[in-house]
Amino acid sequence: MNKNIFKQHAQVSKADKQQQAGHKSMILWFTGLSGAGKSTLAHAVEKALYDIGCRTIVVDGDNVRHGICSDLGFTNEDRQENIRRVGELSKLFIDAGIITLTAFISPFQADRNRVRQLVDDDEFIEIYCNTDLQTCEQRDIKGLYAKARRGEIADFTGISSPYEPPLNPEIVVNTGSDSLAACVKTVIDYLVARGYIKTAG
Secondary structure (H helix, E strand, C coil): CCCCCCCCCCCCCHHHHHHHHCCCCCEEEEECCCCCCHHHHHHHHHHHHHHCCCCEEEEEHHHHCCCCCCCCCCCHHHHHHHHHHHHHHHHHHHHCCCEEEEECCCCCHHHHHHHHHHCCCCCEEEEEECCCHHHHHHHCCCCHHHHHHCCCCCCCECCCECCCCCCCCCEEECCCCCCHHHHHHHHHHHHHHCCCCCCCC
């Protein structure tokens, strides 16, 4: 790192911002195969949080690849850098007192662990969207699995690149079998029970 770069200290602390918001800030990290319902669930949870007055933002895998990660491909190295950038971005949102919901395949446990280590112990909540590969392929909303099976997409998670399920996620939601409403309730109930948010309405 350049020796002429210095970290600036804010006059308004993270705790001050959380107090103003009326809730703790944290990362809700949704992980799972393509088609597991990560983005759908993240946006539905955001709506539930918004409805009770929480400050939120969703950081979605496809969206960041149109912007801050538009220079990255899908090699293992690029996937790692993609998650590193998202982790650093999410940390900034935590410091701003915002609940950050991220929807990324994030296939490697080591990468998810590195993001966890960027923040305080209780600020990273790993949510495993547990849907089996067969169900994800049957959904194939974007037609990506079919292309991967034909060899048109290289390094595709679950087909030609591995997915490492979380070892000890804070939350497991069965997005392959349970309703969206039930999955949202599971996440919200967890946050209420542990004091991240004051009420579920």
